[in-house]
Amino acid sequence: MNESDRVQWHYTPFESVGPLRFGMSHEEAGAAMELQGFTGTVSSMHQRHGDLVLQAVFREMTAPAYVRAVTVYYRESGGLACVVVDALCGPLVSMDGMQLVGRVPSELTDEFHDHQEGHGMSPMISVEGDAASDELGIMVRAQRAGDILLSRPVFARFDGWAYTVHDCVPRDEWTVR
Numbered sequence: 001m002n003e004s005d006r007v008q009w010h011y012t013p014f015e016s017v018g019p020l021r022f023g024m025s026h027e028e029a030g031a032a033m034e035l036q037g038f039t040g041t042v043s044s045m046h047q048r049h050g051d052l053v054l055q056a057v058f059r060e061m062t063a064p065a066y067v068r069a070v071t072v073y074y075r076e077s078g079g080l081a082c083v084v085v086d087a088l089c090g091p092l093v094s095m096d097g098m099q100l101v102g103r104v105p106s107e108l109t110d111e112f113h114d115h116q117e118g119h120g121m122s123p124m125i126s127v128e129g130d131a132a133s134d135e136l137g138i139m140v141r142a143q144r145a146g147d148i149l150l151s152r153p154v155f156a157r158f159d160g161w162a163y164t165v166h167d168c169v170p171r172d173e174w175t176v177r
Helices: 026-035 105-118
Strands: 008-012 038-049 052-060 070-075 080-085 092-095 131-133 138-145 148-156
Touching: 026 038, 026 052, 026 070, 105 131, 105 138, 105 148
Parallel strands: 008 092
Antiparallel strands: 038 052, 052 070, 070 080, 080 148, 131 138, 138 148
């Protein structure tokens, strides 16, 4: 997919990723995504992860059924808790002018850490080597794109059900490479 054809979204920590607001129901998320030109299906998770029990996969309406542009996870209480954006075909998500999706992870990590330090935060690297921030609710995972890796961020609001953004990454997401 050409970058100029991709939807542009903004991330507001612990509030929203594009039209998706943390805490919204699947019905609300589906309606918001439909207005953006996406369609999706919801299902039980293959393996429950903490309080996360449901997931929904969204793709652009014209994309093949196997495409997963955005994957969202819902808590047992029904509220949206985690959003993962595909590096290759998901919306281009930015925060404070920094593009977070589809970038070479090492380049994004440097910019991300500079951003954190500039805002009085301590940069973090996960056990797996991913840039992360509990203060911003982001873990920058990597996804294979042919011979290179591109950033595939996980956005989470973990109040009341997890301690860190790392705790929020569903088991299924650790297998995406």
